[in-house]
Structures are given as structure tokens and as C-alpha cells.
Amino acid sequence: MIDHLKKSLLIAFVLCFLHNKSWSVISNDIDKLGESSKILSKEEKPDLKSLKNKDDNALDANFEVDDSDESLLAIEALLQSDINEEKRNSVLIQKAMIELEQGYKKKKIKTEKKENIDSFFKKAKASVDQVIFNGKINQNKLAYAYFIKALVNNELEEFTEKKQNLEKSFKISPASKQSSQIAMALGEIYFEENNYKQAYEYFNIKYKELSASQKIISDYKSAWCLLLQSKYDQAVNSFLKIIEKNEGSSLKNDAIRDLAYAMTLFKKENEMIQFAAKNLKSQNQTDFLYFTLRYFYFSPKKEFKSLIFKTLLNQRLTAEKRIAILSLHLNFKRDIYPNLNYKVALNFTMKNLSENSIYPESQLFQTSAKEIESINEFFIKQYLDVILKKLPNKANLTKEQLLNEMLFHIKFHLSTFPQSSFKYQLVKLGIDAETETKNGNLFFFKELLEKEKLINDEVKSLICKIDYELLQTKLKETASTTEILENHIESINKLLEKHTRLQECKFLSSSDEIFLKDKLFQLYFSIKDYQNAAKTIDEIYQNNKTENILYNRYLIYFNLGMFEKITSEVETHKKVTKPEIKKIIRESFLKLAQGAGTQKENFNFSNYERNIVSFIKTSDDKAKITSAYLDYFEKIQTSKDSNYLAKVWQGIPFSEKNDALFIPFRERLINKLLISKEFDKVNLFIDPVNSEYLNFLYFFNKQQNKNYEIDFNSSSFQKLSNAYKNYFVQLNSMTAPQSVNNWLKNKKSLSPSEEQLLFLTFKLIQNTEDPQIEDSLKAKMRTIKFESHFKNKFLESILSKFDFTKTTLSFDAYNKKAEQLIKLSSSARQEISKSISKYSLNQRVEIFRKAEIAERGTYQFIIESPAPKEMTAAEVQDYKKQISELAHDYLKKADEYKVLYEKLEQEIKHEAKNKDLNRPPRIKSLEWLTSNKEITEYSLTEIHNNMGLRFAIGYLDFLKLQGKIEENLFWKIKIYLYLKSDPKQTILIHLLWQDLKANKQTSLIETWIKNSDN
The missing domain is CATH 1.25.40 (Serine Threonine Protein Phosphatase 5, Tetratricopeptide repeat)
Structure with missing residues (x-):
């Protein structure tokens, strides 16, 4: 076994060798030795010539689907219909296949953008994910879903997921139709990961089920797996089988070449010759020995095997192969004698071969003009390969020296063999050679051609x-x-x-x-x-259409004053990224806005505005932007009315408005507006800038319009320190709410002066009508320890600002305000009760009657509100009288309620007597309702306790209307609230039961019955 280092060297050696690969320079690299190295590359597929491996990883969808848009629409419609899970999964898989096929078609369009192509694959991934994550699917379909997802992963270059999904598919259904294809793909993946043992297993696990072409790939890759695991004998046997099975195909040459390489790793020269004689046919022997000769020669040891060389020369060879073998020998001699010139090396080699008595001269090259021409061409190619670094530079010549050597051979060749069939190719090669004497060579070639x-x-x-x-x-x-x-x-x-x-x-x-x-x-x-x-x-x-060329083009146009030609190319502008091009475009707009090429009497405001706005939008020069804005506003005042100016001003960024250069412009403009009494526009041009005049005008304008409630001469305002006065003045702008919010962040309590300031600011904020900031301030105020008198004012302002008596009061507006009141603490609610004192009793009744919250809790809330402290004894007595009247009115309403109650009670008894099945069963347990935490989250218990059933149900309806609560939960909460109001389960529960039946809440009715006494 060879270790990891040896394995790395082995692969490196293969890659180095593969650049030196042809039988002859004339044969145009027929053996393509470089091809086998591609199986070691992650991104490239193995080019096995006659083999048809459809993509990088042996994956092929091979779908036969109708991938038209109409088909996809039909599937979408089917998915929207009521179909069972099994059918849905099948339809989703079909949808994924169509989307995948559409992606493949888009991929074939060279002009299609990658993100558009990927969108189809991502859709396919989403479709198949629905099937995979469904959980209710048979194993065959699940395996196929993982297979499709792997295909998508492959296209999206998600190689880790691809491998995982292929393994899942194979594991779930190893006998599926696609299992052989998956096995081959996994073999490719493990091969790329250098896990040759696992790769070998997958290449062979489904061998019997593979197609003929797939078996060839499997054989070839399996042989390399064995070789790269140092299982040399097995690898050699595999390559021999491939040679035998593929006699007559180009794959045979690849297998012979790789067999030769494998043998050089562990066999000696004489063993190679014996092996070839025993195991290979005559022609295959020649090829095999030639490759071994090349492998030994181009190995790190640079060995020239003379026995193999002589064996080859002793065989019947084509002229092409004789030249190739001779070239190896010439190379070897040039390595030994790197300083020999062409003629010495050639004569040495020819003499050495001719004097060898073992080989008759008739079997060797004849030193004819044709053979010398061929050898000369060979040397030209050798020098070129060294220049292009396809061959090592053993003589350590510089590039200039190599080019001069090559040019010598080219010029010698053209002079000696003027009728050479390669004449023009050699001239072209000589023209392209960059040397110090290039011009002299060019004149030589030109003179030669002109003759x-x-x-x-x-x-x-x-x-x-x-x-x-x-x-x-x-x-x-x-x-x-x-x-x-x-x-x-x-x-x-x-x-x-x-x-x-x-x-x-x-x-x-x-x-x-x-x-x-x-x-x-x-x-x-x-x-x-x-x-x-x-x-x-x-x-x-x-x-x-590069940006460098576009820059030069626009620069010329700018110099020629062709500004309109630059500004008219809007679509081109969208693609520009270079800042220098954008600057030319901006400056062109500015030039046009400034009237370049236009007479003053022909001034057109629309053209001017289009150009100046384009400049402002694209420029990054702050000074020029401000200057352009000022010029723009001056032109507007001349050409348009103040309404147009105000509209434009509102669209300007705050940072631009706040520039000091705008202050004089604002002051002049505001004076004009004040003189023309256009007070509604003044505030648009006032922001917190360092201008005492503008701030004064802000307050002045508010007072003129009677929109401003604060009297700055009042004693409360005068009590503020100068520092707070100045601070308060600065806050009085459109950004005041946020400023106050920031000021309050770290405040735990407020001094009386700070309370005054905060209350005045709060009143100002109310005028801005910014509910988000207002709510934020209120929330903060509840956490601060206020003086009681200030708290009273604050709480009064909350209720007084909201007009309950409006006849057009929307449920949404009322609901929001009521919710805020309910969430206040009990002490805060008492303060609200006190603040209600400013309303008369009739006003109070009218408020709550129109707000539709006239329930018991609400009446009690009004009746218990104490009389104001500042009332005289007579006023208090009158107040108590009114309270009594209200109590009487309340009792009257209570009597009406009691009559209704008794009436419904009688109806219920009558229904029970007649054994009416419509009577609701009595609920014995609330656990099935109180387990819903949403009841607490929506504060419905608190709302019910404080505002009564009607308001709570109204609020619940509102939540449903807004889509914030789903249907089933809505009815459960409704049952819970009714039971809270009617614990004896009489009239209200009877009405609710009828409501449930009318709305066909069958499941809830069944749950009710399960939790009842029945």
C-alpha cells in the first residue's frame, strides 16, 4: 500500500505527464493523453470519447413531461382542489418535474440570466420539499422526491445537499428505477472526494442494471478506483478487460495508456515487455510499449528505457510512429547534450542508429530530405511546447533564446523547403514570435511572401x-x-x-x-x-459595450457639448457603475439645466426641471446639490406658484433643508408668504435650524392661525428656567416628539419644572397628531413618579382630547381609546373619574350611550365619580340630586332587564317542559375553554370586568374583523365571556346556543355536549 504522500505524487505525476501526449506533432494529438486526468477534477466530466455521460455527476432527469405553462396552470388548479394526500403528492412531484424541465430549457438559452434560470430550479425545490416534509407518503414516492431534489441541488450547485439526497433516495428504495443512475452519481461524488473504496462499491452495486454505455463508464472508473487504492494487480486486470471488450473503439487507446501508467508504478522494464507479449495483440503491444516509454521518460527520474526503445524499433511501425519514437530518443540526447546545436544532435542520432548492427538500415529512418523536413518540423514544435510550458525547459534557455531557436528552424525550413505544405502555418508562427529582432524577421517573412x-x-x-x-x-x-x-x-x-x-x-x-x-x-x-x-x-x-469605452465616448460628447446625447441614454445610465461616468452624466444634466446650447428667450421650465432634478438625484457633490436646489427654487418662484414650491420643498431630504445656505432663502420666502397671508405654508419651510428668526416665526404663525394653545406669557411658562425655555423652544418643531422621547429615556422622576415642561410639550405633540409618539410618551409617563396635580392634568388630557360625543365615531377609533383606558392602573382610573367631573350628568350619559358601552360597569363608573372639590354646598346638593336621578334611570333599566330575564326564563321552562331538543345542555367544566392563553393575551377578562359584556363582545368582533383571531378561537372566547356574565347558564347562554347553531359550529356544539351534565 502506498501512503498518502505517494498517492498525491502519483496524481501530480499523471497531471504533469498529460501535457506530453502525442504520437507525433503532425498527428494532432490523436491519443489525447490529457483526457484521463479529468476524472480527478471535481467540475469537469470524464471525457471518455465514445461514452455518453450526460452531465458532470452522472445524473440525468430524463423526464417525459408536458412542461407547457398550460400544464403547469392545470396542476396549480388541481392543487387548489380537494384531493387526497396521495394524489397531492403525485401532483406535486409532477409539478417539480415540469419546473425542473423548464429550468433545463432555460439553461440551454445562452442569453438567459443565471438568476432567472435558478428561479425555475428553486420552484422545483419548493414543490418537492412539500412532498418530503409531508410525512404521509409511500417510500417509493419519497425516494423519487429525494432523487428530484438531488437533480435540483445539482443545478443550484448545492453539492453537499445533492449527495445527502442521493444517499437518502438510494437508502429508502435501492430497487427503484432510478437506483442505478443514483449509484453511478454517488460513485462519481465519492471519486471526487478521493473515497475510492466507496466509489468502487457504488460503481458496481447496480452493475447488472446499467446500460451498455454506463457499464463502460463503471468499468473504467472502477479500474481507476483500484489503481488509486494501490491495488495494482486488480487495476491491471480491469484495464485488460476494458481493452478486450472495447477493441476497435477509441476507449481502447485510453485503457492501453492507463494500463501502461499503472504498470510503470510497480513493474520493471523487462517485465513490461514480457507482459505485453503475453497479454496484448501486436498492435496493442506497440501502443502499450510506446506509452510506457513516454511515462518512464517524462517521470521525475527522466529514465529512457533502451530495451523498450529497441523492442519498438524492431516492430513494424508507421512512419508517424517511427518519428514519434525517434523524437523521444532525440529529446533524451538533448537532455544529455543540452548545448548541441540542431545539426550536431541530428547527425549524432542518425549515426548512432545507422551504426547499430542489430537493426538493419532498411528498418530505420532513411535520411532523406522528406525525413529531415519532418524532423525539423518536430524541433519547431518542441521549442514551441517549451515556450508554452507544455514541456520542461531542461536547457534553461530564456524565452528570447527559445524564440530565436524556433525562428532559426522556421527560417531554415522555409529557405530549404519552399514548397512545404506547412509553409504558411510556419510564417504565421514566426510572425507571432515576440523577440528583440522581431522587425527583422517580419521583413524577412514579408519579402519571402512578396516573392x-x-x-x-x-x-x-x-x-x-x-x-x-x-x-x-x-x-x-x-x-x-x-x-x-x-x-x-x-x-x-x-x-x-x-x-x-x-x-x-x-x-x-x-x-x-x-x-x-x-x-x-x-x-x-x-x-x-x-x-x-x-x-x-x-x-x-x-x-x-464596456464601461471604459463608454467613459471615453461620453468624455468626447462632453467636450463637443453633446449633452443631450449623453442624457438621453436612460437605459445605459441604469447599468453604469463607474463613478467617473456618473459624474459626466450628472454634469451633462447640470449643463443643460444651466441653459447650455439654449438661448435665454427660449427658456423652457419643464426641460430645465427635468435636467436639474436628474442632476440632484444622481450627484454626490453636496455643495453643488445645494446650489442646484437654490437655483431650482428661484426658477420655481419665477415660473410657478407657491403651492408648487411647497410640494417640491416637502420632497427634499431634511439634511438638505438644514443647510445654512438655505436660511436666507427661507427667510425671504417666509416673509413673502406672511405678507400674502399664506400662513398654511409657512410651517413647511421651518425646521430646527440655527436661526432665531425662523423659530420666532414658527410660534408667531401658530398664534396667527389659533392652532397653538400655549401662552408663552403665562406664569407657568415664565417659571421655567432660561435653560428649559431655550430647550423647549428648540423642541417646538416637527421632531419634538422624538426629542422628548430621547430626553425621557433615563428619567426616573421629574421636578415640578420638568413636569411643566413635559406637559406643555405633550400639548404640542397632540397638535402634531402623531399617535405612535403620543402612545410612547403616555407609556413612559405612567412609569415616572409625577406630582398629583400634574398627573390629573395628564389624565384629563387623555380623555378630553378624545371626543366620545362625535356622532361619526368609528368603532376602530373608539376601541383603541377604550383599550388604552382599561390598561391604566386602578388609581389612574380613579383620576379619570375625577376628570369626568367637568361633564354634566346628561353629557356623561350621552357620551357612553353614543359610545355603545352602556352596561352595568360603565354606569357604575359614572355614578361613583365624586363631585368636583371646588363645588359649593348648593352645587354639591344639586349634583347628588342628579346622581339620584341617574340611579333611578339605572334601576329602571335594571327592571327592564329583569322583565326580559323573567320572560326568557319562562320560555326556557316551557321548552324544557315540551322536551325541546334546542335547549342547551348545562356545562359542568370550563377547562376546555380556560386552557386558551389567548383569552389572557387579548386582555378580554379585564375588558369584560371593567366595561361589561357588550363592549367585550364588540371588541372580540373587532379582532375577528381585523383577522387577528381565527374562527374557532373566536367562538370559544365568546362562550367563555357569556358564561362569565351568566354563570347560572340561563337567558344569555340560551341565546348563545342558538347563535352557535345558526352559524353551524358543529364541532364546538359537540365539545359543549361532551363537557356538559347530559
Whole structure:
């Protein structure tokens, strides 16, 4: 067994080797040695040539579903219908399959955005999750649901979840139709995780059920699992079986290559030759020995196995393979003699081979011109591979030296073999070589091409490419005069003109064209030819819409004063991220707003407003924004009325309004409004700024409109210290409530002066009509230790502000206020009773009658309210008289209630006598009702105790109306409240029973009966 380090080196060696892989440079890499390394990559699927592995992880939905929108709508409709759980699960799985299929189709559209594609997969995931989390599903469907979810995980790159769901599916239903596919996918996953033992098990657990192509994949991956576990003998046997089973297919070559690699890990040179002779056919032997030769040579030890080399030369080989084998030997000799030049190395090798008596000259390469040409081409390719780092640089040559060596061979080749079939390819290769002598080489190639008898399109294209390379060199030089710049412009335009005839300039790519046009733009810009620069940058932008190009384009437009062209591209603006481009756009709007290109007599306010607002919205220059706003307001005053100005002002951020530059503007504007008596607009332009004048105007305006109740000359206000006066003045703004809230945060108690200040502020807050802040302050006030006189005022203000006598009083408004009153402490309620003293008795009755809370508790609340302390003896006597009248009225109502009670009692007795089945059974236990904690949460017991049954039921109806309580709980609480009011279970319970039956509350009626005496 090899240890972990050896395993890592093994894999690293495979990856390093796979860059050196062809029989011949001419054969275009027919054996593709690099392909086997892909099975070690997490993201890439193994390209096994003839095998059809449909995706990275051997998962394939293979659904046959109607994935039309109509089908999906039909399924949605079916899900909304009354179907059983089994049917629902089947429909949900079908829905997930459709959504998954739609996602696959979207994925095939190259222009489709990833987030849009993923939305379909996420829908499929949500659908299948409903099935999985349902809990009521048979095992086969559950396994299939996990399988679909794994497919979704795969598309969403949720690889951990994918693995978990595949394992769940396989565990639940190992014999399902998709189990073989799942087993293969799990094998792939474990292979990627380097868990080769587990991977091997999954690749083989369902082997009999696999398709022919899947069996090939299983065989190949299983062989690698064994190899990577150091089970060499088993791995070798596996590769031999693959070779035998796939004779005639390209997979055979891969298996031979991997077999050779496996054997090099534990066999000696002579054992390899014996193994090949015993186990492989003649042609396969050749391939096997060639690969072993390459593996040994490109191993870290750099071994050249002469026995294998001689064995190969002794076999019948194609010219292609003879060159490949000879090239290995040449490489080996160059490693030994790195400083030998081409001719010495070639002659040494040829002489060495020719003098070898074991191999007759007829079996070796004949040193003909054709063979020398082939070998020369080989050296060119070798140098190129070293430059591209596909081969190691054993001679430690610099890139410049390597390029010069390669160019020597190219020039030698073109001079020696002018009719070479690879002539133009070699010229192209030489043109692309970057060396210090590049220009000299380019002139050599150009002269060579111009001597061609037939100047065809291929030659023209190469000459065009040479002209492009020569021009690039010129453009790198610093231009000292305008004349040089103009010459460059002329040269670029000629090349671009040639490029329009693609057949004559096919080696210039689109990126080369963009480079030329970009240089052309820069040159035009340098000589200040902005018109041609704009034309050029527009052409570039049509095919390459990057932000760098957009910046240059807008910069040219700005210099040319083409502001409208910049501002008109609204859709382009939305995609811009670079700050410098945004700045040009903003400045263009500002230029247009300032009248650029427009005569004053042609001033159009609508155009001006659109441009100035666009600038303000996009700018990040605070000073310019403020300046733009001020200019904007001046224009509005000229072109629009004060209503328009007020509307615009309200939309401005507070931070802008508070800028000191606005103060003079505000003061002038407010003076105009005061003179024109437009008091309703003055407050819009006043905020807490450092302006004594504006603050004074605020109070002045309030008094003018008689909206302000505080008399600042009153003794209570004068008693405040100067510090509190100033503080209070600052609070008197639209932000006052929040300021007071912040002030109260850490207060545990208040001094008399602070109480005065807080009460005055509270009165101001009431004018702002901000219920959220008002409620917050009230809650805070209840936690502070107030002086009693202030508490009385506060509690009075709560009740007095809310007008119970309004005929248009909404249930929502009343309910909210009543709820606040109920939640006060008992002492607070007593204070409210005292505050009611300012109402006459008739007013009190009217208040509660119109508020629809005239129950026993409410009447008692009014009757028990004491007379005001400041009443004279006569007034007290009159008050008591009124109280007596009210008591009489109450008793009268009580008598009416008693008559009704007795009447209903008689009806109940009559029903019982007639054995009426409609009579409600007597409830013996309340446990089934009192277990509902919601009764406590909604404060319904407290409401019932303080305000009576009618109000409590009204509040319950309101909760139901608002959707805050569900139907069953609503009826349970209603039963509970009725039982609280009618513990003897007589009239009210009889009415409730009828109500339950009328509303078809069958389940509650059955529960009632179960908990009754019956």
C-alpha cells in the first residue's frame, strides 16, 4: 500500500505527464493523453470519447413531461382542489418535474440570466420539499422526491445537499428505477472526494442494471478506483478487460495508456515487455510499449528505457510512429547534450542508429530530405511546447533564446523547403514570435511572401498581419510631432480598410480591430479632432459595450457639448457603475439645466426641471446639490406658484433643508408668504435650524392661525428656567416628539419644572397628531413618579382630547381609546373619574350611550365619580340630586332587564317542559375553554370586568374583523365571556346556543355536549 504522500505524487505525476501526449506533432494529438486526468477534477466530466455521460455527476432527469405553462396552470388548479394526500403528492412531484424541465430549457438559452434560470430550479425545490416534509407518503414516492431534489441541488450547485439526497433516495428504495443512475452519481461524488473504496462499491452495486454505455463508464472508473487504492494487480486486470471488450473503439487507446501508467508504478522494464507479449495483440503491444516509454521518460527520474526503445524499433511501425519514437530518443540526447546545436544532435542520432548492427538500415529512418523536413518540423514544435510550458525547459534557455531557436528552424525550413505544405502555418508562427529582432524577421517573412508567384488570399492575409505587427511597433514609439501622429492615423485607416475585405486579412481578429480603432480614437483625441474621435468611439462601442469605452465616448460628447446625447441614454445610465461616468452624466444634466446650447428667450421650465432634478438625484457633490436646489427654487418662484414650491420643498431630504445656505432663502420666502397671508405654508419651510428668526416665526404663525394653545406669557411658562425655555423652544418643531422621547429615556422622576415642561410639550405633540409618539410618551409617563396635580392634568388630557360625543365615531377609533383606558392602573382610573367631573350628568350619559358601552360597569363608573372639590354646598346638593336621578334611570333599566330575564326564563321552562331538543345542555367544566392563553393575551377578562359584556363582545368582533383571531378561537372566547356574565347558564347562554347553531359550529356544539351534565 502506498501512503498518502505517494498517492498525491502519483496524481501530480499523471497531471504533469498529460501535457506530453502525442504520437507525433503532425498527428494532432490523436491519443489525447490529457483526457484521463479529468476524472480527478471535481467540475469537469470524464471525457471518455465514445461514452455518453450526460452531465458532470452522472445524473440525468430524463423526464417525459408536458412542461407547457398550460400544464403547469392545470396542476396549480388541481392543487387548489380537494384531493387526497396521495394524489397531492403525485401532483406535486409532477409539478417539480415540469419546473425542473423548464429550468433545463432555460439553461440551454445562452442569453438567459443565471438568476432567472435558478428561479425555475428553486420552484422545483419548493414543490418537492412539500412532498418530503409531508410525512404521509409511500417510500417509493419519497425516494423519487429525494432523487428530484438531488437533480435540483445539482443545478443550484448545492453539492453537499445533492449527495445527502442521493444517499437518502438510494437508502429508502435501492430497487427503484432510478437506483442505478443514483449509484453511478454517488460513485462519481465519492471519486471526487478521493473515497475510492466507496466509489468502487457504488460503481458496481447496480452493475447488472446499467446500460451498455454506463457499464463502460463503471468499468473504467472502477479500474481507476483500484489503481488509486494501490491495488495494482486488480487495476491491471480491469484495464485488460476494458481493452478486450472495447477493441476497435477509441476507449481502447485510453485503457492501453492507463494500463501502461499503472504498470510503470510497480513493474520493471523487462517485465513490461514480457507482459505485453503475453497479454496484448501486436498492435496493442506497440501502443502499450510506446506509452510506457513516454511515462518512464517524462517521470521525475527522466529514465529512457533502451530495451523498450529497441523492442519498438524492431516492430513494424508507421512512419508517424517511427518519428514519434525517434523524437523521444532525440529529446533524451538533448537532455544529455543540452548545448548541441540542431545539426550536431541530428547527425549524432542518425549515426548512432545507422551504426547499430542489430537493426538493419532498411528498418530505420532513411535520411532523406522528406525525413529531415519532418524532423525539423518536430524541433519547431518542441521549442514551441517549451515556450508554452507544455514541456520542461531542461536547457534553461530564456524565452528570447527559445524564440530565436524556433525562428532559426522556421527560417531554415522555409529557405530549404519552399514548397512545404506547412509553409504558411510556419510564417504565421514566426510572425507571432515576440523577440528583440522581431522587425527583422517580419521583413524577412514579408519579402519571402512578396516573392510568391501567386499572391493568393492566404498570402495577402499574412502580409496584412505583418503590416499590423510592424504598425504595433511604431505605435509603441513616442510620437514627437503632429505629422507622425497623422501618419499613424493614415496607416491604421489603411489597415482597417483592408480588414473590411475579410478574405484578404483573415488573421486580424476582432480584438485586433478593436485595438486599432482604440488607438485611432486616442490619436484623433491627441490632435483634438473630436468629431472623428466621436465617430470612431461610436463604432467601437457598437460591438464592445464596456464601461471604459463608454467613459471615453461620453468624455468626447462632453467636450463637443453633446449633452443631450449623453442624457438621453436612460437605459445605459441604469447599468453604469463607474463613478467617473456618473459624474459626466450628472454634469451633462447640470449643463443643460444651466441653459447650455439654449438661448435665454427660449427658456423652457419643464426641460430645465427635468435636467436639474436628474442632476440632484444622481450627484454626490453636496455643495453643488445645494446650489442646484437654490437655483431650482428661484426658477420655481419665477415660473410657478407657491403651492408648487411647497410640494417640491416637502420632497427634499431634511439634511438638505438644514443647510445654512438655505436660511436666507427661507427667510425671504417666509416673509413673502406672511405678507400674502399664506400662513398654511409657512410651517413647511421651518425646521430646527440655527436661526432665531425662523423659530420666532414658527410660534408667531401658530398664534396667527389659533392652532397653538400655549401662552408663552403665562406664569407657568415664565417659571421655567432660561435653560428649559431655550430647550423647549428648540423642541417646538416637527421632531419634538422624538426629542422628548430621547430626553425621557433615563428619567426616573421629574421636578415640578420638568413636569411643566413635559406637559406643555405633550400639548404640542397632540397638535402634531402623531399617535405612535403620543402612545410612547403616555407609556413612559405612567412609569415616572409625577406630582398629583400634574398627573390629573395628564389624565384629563387623555380623555378630553378624545371626543366620545362625535356622532361619526368609528368603532376602530373608539376601541383603541377604550383599550388604552382599561390598561391604566386602578388609581389612574380613579383620576379619570375625577376628570369626568367637568361633564354634566346628561353629557356623561350621552357620551357612553353614543359610545355603545352602556352596561352595568360603565354606569357604575359614572355614578361613583365624586363631585368636583371646588363645588359649593348648593352645587354639591344639586349634583347628588342628579346622581339620584341617574340611579333611578339605572334601576329602571335594571327592571327592564329583569322583565326580559323573567320572560326568557319562562320560555326556557316551557321548552324544557315540551322536551325541546334546542335547549342547551348545562356545562359542568370550563377547562376546555380556560386552557386558551389567548383569552389572557387579548386582555378580554379585564375588558369584560371593567366595561361589561357588550363592549367585550364588540371588541372580540373587532379582532375577528381585523383577522387577528381565527374562527374557532373566536367562538370559544365568546362562550367563555357569556358564561362569565351568566354563570347560572340561563337567558344569555340560551341565546348563545342558538347563535352557535345558526352559524353551524358543529364541532364546538359537540365539545359543549361532551363537557356538559347530559
